[in-house]
Amino acid sequence: MSIGKFAVAGATGRLGRHVVDVLTERGYQxxxxxxxxxxxxxxxxxxxxxxxxxxxxxxxxxWHGSDQEAATEFFRTSARNLHEAGQKAGVTRIVLVSIIGVDKATGGFIASQQVHEEANLSGPLPVRILRAAQFHELVGQLLDWQQGDTAYIPALPTQLVAARTVAEALVGLATDPDAPGTPVPEIAGPRRQTMAEAAELLGARRGVRVVGVDNPDMPDAQAAADGAFLPSPHATLAGPTFQEWLDAQL
Structure with a gap:
């Protein structure tokens, strides 16, 4: 069956706007x-x-916030509504983005994404999931949240990826009739670094001093420090690196 019309939820958001662009560039409605x-x-x-x-x-x-309860309610409600309305409209499947390591999370925003996956998988429509690393764009957000000329950023290992790169992978998963569902596909950037190291690169351009810190109060802090949210061996690694992405913003 030929698939030509896609509805994009969150179409004006950090990822969704790139998904709309990629679909449009590839000739889809x-x-x-x-x-x-x-x-x-x-x-x-x-x-x-x-x-x-x-x-x-x-x-x-x-959900644009870190509160687990609010994010969980958002994801549970959105999944239910998209499945119900999609089934009535004759939609063939739902494709969604999640976070690498979501199956290891016990609290915080990432745990709410676990609920998002479960709510979708228990719905009436077939589901495909893409798990992604944190976006390059998150680094600027972390700096924006802090005041003054010094920013304290978690020194946690990550493999940042561009939102545009994730959008391309998500569209590929949505349009490939034979895309495998297991293991759940993952997309991450090509370079491993700490969040603080990435923030130092952006901070240098903003005139902000970045200090890497441990954050023991963060949900699953020890698991994150041990690499629980890094890509698995089967993940697709795709550029640009954070430095290359940052250079392209100029």
Whole structure:
């Protein structure tokens, strides 16, 4: 069966806008879904109309905060609404992005993504999942959250990846009729570094001194320090590196 029409949840967000761009560049029909386009996946407003004639839903929506309870409620509700409305509209499957290491999380935002996966897998529509490393764009957000000319950033190992790179992998998973579902595919950047090391590169451009710190109060801090959220051996590693991505922003 030919698949030509995609609805993108979170279409104006950090990842979703790239997903819309990639689909458009590859010649697919795209229905952007966000509150800015009149579609609310939590209240359900505009959802049925947006999904009319849609073949596949790509769920790139996220909760913009670290509170586990609020994020969990968001993901549980959005999954239920997308499945219910998608089933009524004749959607063939849902493809969603998650986080590498989500199966090892016991608390915090990453644990809410675990609920997101489970809620989707228990729904009526077939589901494909892509787990991604933290985005390059997260580094600037971490610096923005702090005040003054010194920023204290967790010295946790990561393998940052560009949101555009994740979008390309997500679209590939959505459009490949024979994409394998197990093990769950992963996408990460090509270079391992700590979050603080990446922040130092951006901080140098902003005139901000970055200090790497341990954060024992962070959920799953020890597991993260031990590499629980690093890509597995079967992960796809794709550039640009954080330094290359940063250079391209100029």
């Amino acid at each position: 795209v229905v952007p879904m966000s509150r800015a386009t009149g579609v609310d996946i939590i209240s359900g407003d505009g959802l049925a109309e947006a999904l009319t004639g849609t073949d596949v839903i790509i769920d790139a929506a996220s």
